[in-house]
Amino acid sequence: MSAIVIGVAATVFIMAFIAGQMQSFIANTIKNEISHIQIHHPEYKVEYDVSLTMSDIEEKLSDISKLENIQAVTSKTIANGIISSAKASRGIMIAGIDPEEEKKLTQMNQNVIEGEYLSAEKRNPILIGKRLADKLKVGVRKKLVLRFQDKDGEIIDAAFRIVGIFQTSRNNFDEGTVFVRQPDLNKLLNIEDAAHKVAILLQDEKGIAQNKEKLQRLSPGLLVETYEEISPEVRLFKSQIDISAKFIMTIIMLALFFGIINTMLMAVLERYRELGMLMSVGMNKVRVFSMIVLETFLIGLISAPLGMLVGYIAIQLTAKNGIDLSAYSEGMSEFGMSSIVYPALSSNAYMQVAVAVLITTILASVYPAYKAIKLKPVEAIRKI
């Protein structure tokens, strides 16, 4: 019985660990990068041409913010270009943001580890990632030059001064994205009251489909997409949670299956004489078979909730402070995962484990029960 309890507890905890890891990736991606819903010019994502903007952006943002279930909305101007320091150059994406609105949307200000967040006072301030700063060998207050094309295809060079350095859990993002104020970038791109992206954070993710519909009605001719549509890896990770959980559950159930067969076979062998006596005095094969199956099922019925309880306690104990995997954080950051994992499991998953254990115990009881009815009472009763 203890084998089943440990097996179930391990299944529940591993599933919670994987789910926690995947959910942290999805939450990070939504929070720091793509939000719940984005709106673009329909062709922008095909060519990433800076001239493919959405106009009357202030009015649009105001209309969107009046909709239900909207927590924050902001626009971004985006340009791809080259960033250069005195020592190195890199290809990057330049995001022109409204610093105050961005705070509400991505909480980017909280990721600043050196210097300060973008402010209105300074001229041409820029926020860059820690990894990029390392590659460019620059620090706060150093000057950088951005080179990109404006709306008309002219090459623009502009000097920016680093006001802050940020760090998220996603290395690629930190290395390939810089933030400047939207008016500064718009001026350089020669666009006015326009943006390439509108990002919307919802209060409750469950209403995402209805919000998308309303936003589409509000933005005819524009491309409205949810985060799953924008980021295929999020969709992949979401499906991965299910697949991984089922895969692990199958492996552990297989181990449990053979463990139960072994245990019940031992139980049958230990009770060989008793079973022989029962058959001698008139217990028929159907009853003997049912008895072994029922015994195994009852063991499962007691062990499964106990195992789930142990797993649940382990999850609760670790979910509060998370499991610190900072020793492996380098590798995990490459995939946009946080170094602290908060195990979490849905009630649905608990039900799946319970049903799987009960089915496994019933299936695993068949062979020992078959062995029991195959014994010959005349041999069994004389067994020592």
Added chain:
Amino acid sequence: MSVIRAQQIKKTYNPKTIPVHALRGVDLNIEKGEFTAIVGPSGSGKTTLLNIIGGLDRPSDGSIEVGGRDISALSDNQLIDFRKKYIGFVFQAYNLIPVFTAKENIEFVMLLQKKSKAERDARVSELLSAVGMTDKIDKRPSELSGGQQQRVAVARALASKPTFILADEPTANLDSKSTSDLLDIMAKLNQDENVTFVFSTHDQRVIDRARRVITLDDGVIISDNIIN
């Protein structure tokens, strides 16, 4: 009236490899109310004969009728049903269920026969009283001596009101006092309730109390004595 009628019973183990002839043609009639001991040296075939009479094993040849019914032709399930209705077993090693109390060990045979609770309770009291174990009704086998366990086993064998009781070396693990007590109980049940007992035994104390002694040697009956 014959309760058991065996004709030319033969039993050969491993017929295709190294044949062992346990019984070589046994003819036997046992009447209602007998108190019979089957004796003989080890390997003489007495346990094999008892198993065949009890429907636990099948003869290689010959026929066996119990209560006028040829049991050698019954299927496995029919044999189980037959044992449940007609035969009570007492085993050398008692074979009580360790997690059951004395009452439950006796009762479960009647549960297999789907007897009502009232019927079961009455029968358990009656049997425990008959074997002198009324005060041990709630004791588990581990709390009983060997003699007491065997008395519960006798009560269990009688629970289904069988046609006869087969006891394979019932006193082999008992001391003199327990053997004497057990034999007293079985003899009383035989006399008062006309229960038929057939023992296989080596034990002279059992042989001394038997009213018929059948001696087997090398798979054949070499003597059959009625003792007055």
